[in-house]
Amino acid sequence: MKLVTYRASVEGAARLGVIEGDSVIDAGRLGLPDSMLGLIEAGPAAVQALRAALPSAPWGARLPLVNVRLLAPIPRPRKNIFGIGLNYVEHVAESAASLDTAKDLPKQPVVFSKPPTTVIGPGDAIGHDASMTKQLDWEVELAVIIGTTARRVPRTEALAHVFGYSVLIDVSARDNRRAGQWIFSKGMDSYAPFGPCIVTADEIPDPQGLDLWLTVNGVEKQRSNTRHMLFKVDELIADISTGITLEPGDIIATGTPEGVGAGRNPQEWLKPGDVVVGQVQGIGTLRNPVVNSTPEA
Known part of the structure; x- marks a missing residue:
């Protein structure tokens, strides 16, 4: 299923929906939780019940997709997003050349975080x-959404804890790294476009075979496949859960391939008026404009 959080009107409440063709089916009208976090926390049985209820959804529970506004699938995560740095071999090389990071491949996942206030949805402004x-x-990154509590799980069991997958754009202010720490560089407001949906894990049995790409103003900047991850999704879950309990609704941004602006010659940076589009195969397209947010003097 493709699950979304949406508003049916400007002042309407955020609701949980399922995309079917050109329609959104409201989950709350089917007697299921009406929020994404509510559905995740209700567990696998609730997901199965939602899937079973879709064929008989009443006409009143369906809305034209073009008439709703999609929000970030989890508009306000309860915890920081777990970001993974230097997780594609080619990106390690370009980062070493342009950002003074180590040239050697990491021996363990490089983990940082992005606060909940970084999250914006489809169409929202960076x-x-x-x-x-x-x-x-x-x-551009594949995002993993945790479905059930994971604490010290082995790799062989890790994917069983995944609720689904989405697209996330890890926006970074490269000139705001502080003594090797990345959270301020990557954690400012609006620096985590997220969406447009969450595809449930049953529809992506192997997260290591997905194409992902990104364009700026229609020009392709990144293209790769998740098979090129240095640490695979199951490894990331197993590693993080050795010391930090992963809980339902937690988000892992799994790293980006080569092609970032810092790694280009000459370097390229986003500016107001640009439009960034990130895509992951089988999930969807995330489009966000860049706008001027400089305070007036």
């Missing part, structure tokens, strides 16, 4: 504050 950064960069 803020460009020129008083904060002159080096705003893009990174």
Whole structure:
């Protein structure tokens, strides 16, 4: 299933829906949880019940997709997003050349975080504050959403804890890294476009075979496949869960391939007026404009 969080009107409440063709079916009208976190926390039985209820959904539960506004699938995560740095071999090389990171491949996943306030949805604006950064960069990533609590899980069991997958653009202010720490560079407001949907894990049995790509103003900047991850999805879950309990609704952004602006010659940076589009095969397209958010003097 393709699950979305949407509003049917400007002032309407956020609702949980299922995309079927050109329609959105409202989950709450079927007697199921009416929020994404509510469905995730209700467990696999609730997901099965939602799937079983779709064929008999009443006409009143269906809305034309073009008439709703899609939000981030989880508009306000309860915890920081777990970001993974340097997780594609080619990106390790370009980062070493342009960002002074280590040239050797990491022996363990490089983990950072992005606060909940970074999250924006499809069509929402990425803020460009020129008083904060002159080096705003893009990174398209596969996002993993945890479905059941994972604590010290082995790799062989890790994917059983996945609820589904989405698209995330890890926006980064490259000139705001502080003494090797990335959270401020990657954690400013609007730096995590997320969506347009969550595809349930049963529809993506192998997350290591997905094409992903990104364009800026229609020009392709990144293209790769998740098989090129240095640490696979099951490895990431197993590693993080050795010391941090992963809970329902937690999000892991699994890293980006080569082609970021910092790695180009000459380097390229996002600016107001640009449009960033990230895509992951089988999930969908995430489109976000860049706007000026510099405070007036």
